[in-house]
Amino acid sequence: MTQLDDMRRAIREADPQLSRFDPLPRIICLDDFDRGMCGWTQLVGNYEDSLDAMLPGYAQHSQAMLSTLPNWDFGSHGGVDGSYALKIATRPKKGAQNVAIKRLTFRKPGPIRLEAYFTFKPEATDLQLSETDIRSFGFLYDLQIGDSSGPGDRVMPHLRFLNAQDGKHLQKWQFKRKTTPIKPIGNAGKTITHYHLAPDDWEDLPGGEQRLCYNEIPTKVNWHYLRFDFDLGSMQATRFQVNDRVFAMDGFDCIRIPAMKNLWCMLNLCFFAETDTDKRAFAYLDSVCLSGEF
Amino acid sequence: MLPENLTAVVARNESWTGTSASEPYEAGWAKEAIVFVRALKQPKGSLPKARIEISADGMHWCAEGSEFALPAAKDAVTFQRLAHFGNFVRVAATLPEGAEITVLVTLHLKA
Helix, strand or coil: CCHHHHHHHHHHHCCHHHHEEEEEEECEEECCCCCCCCCCCEEEEEEEEEEHCHHHHHHHCCEEEEECEECCCEECCCCCCCEEEEEECCCCCCCCCEEEEEEEEEEECEEEEEEEEEEECCCCCCCCCCCCCCCEEEEEEECCCCCCCCCCCECEEEEEEEEEECCCCEEEEEEEEECCCCCEEEECEECCCEECCCCCCCCEEEEECCCCCCCCCCCCCCCCCEEEEEEECCEEEEEECCCCCEEEECCCCCCEEEEECCCCCEEEEEEEECCCCCCCCCEEEEEEEEEECC | CCCCEEEEEEEEEEEECCEEEEEEEEEECEEEEEEEEEEECCCEECCCCEEEEEECCCCEEEEEEEEEHHHHHHHCEEEEEECCCCEEEEEEEECCCCCCCEEEEEEEEEE
């Protein structure tokens, strides 16, 4: 630790909002949803001429919400601090997904760190624990090298907590290295599409079993800490932590597809939720801190 | 600080037949809203009025009382102003047999 590191740490720890994170030296964004949507929006699919061209996986997406986590039995739950969190809600159909995205670019292909506090619950339509109603909660980056960095890939690290599938409580982290075949959209030759959140091809993260805190009635939630370290230089994950557990990332890999002609230096960040029953899945974020070493 | 102001697309290219509604949207932070409905295709059949519905929990809904025409032609737009809607809000319509409309529903919310 240098003197500068010590000073940075002291300043961070004096700020209650930052003190619950361990960011790299430069904070790219610290999104506390008490300040609005902070640039998080819905992931719309590609199309040309008609919205009918959008793949169904994307067509189901809708806008995230500023939520107080209101419950019919005890009222607003609130965030980690402040009143609001970002809520990602699926439709009430088994297998439905929804995604919230923040679209950035990067200025140095070095280490970045994502930290967030998250929780999830199904819509409390039944007075049951409903712990197997959510299929998954997860996040991903959509990345591409800079235009002068030579031939490279578009790289999409995906991680999801597979909570349950077909009613079985599985509780494990998974990753993905395959997307769906790339399809052209329209006739102009400018647009292609693929659905990287398709339900197939998820693989178990070795040692990725984890039991989370899931409170005892269908409305109580507890917030979880998440941290994911990734190096934009090597395009490799370096560390993944949820609550007290740090997972080995040797067995992890990303979706890698050829670089696209208009996505240079892209740094997109997404969180998603998926339901395993005909009941809405809700994922909540409060807050998200993205930092980098530059 | 400027007040919060959000455009939320809550139904995009959805075909409504029978009893239909936009997904519940939580907007308790907003003091006012305008709902716009645009027809993305030429509607079919006899169109009913759309209604605003509100909810405490996103599951149990009441008619708020506002009703407004659905757009009668492709790319036509209708709207409804709203205040005092509490928390969850949605647009609902009950279309008769043979009627169909493909909608883009947007909420414009201001704190």
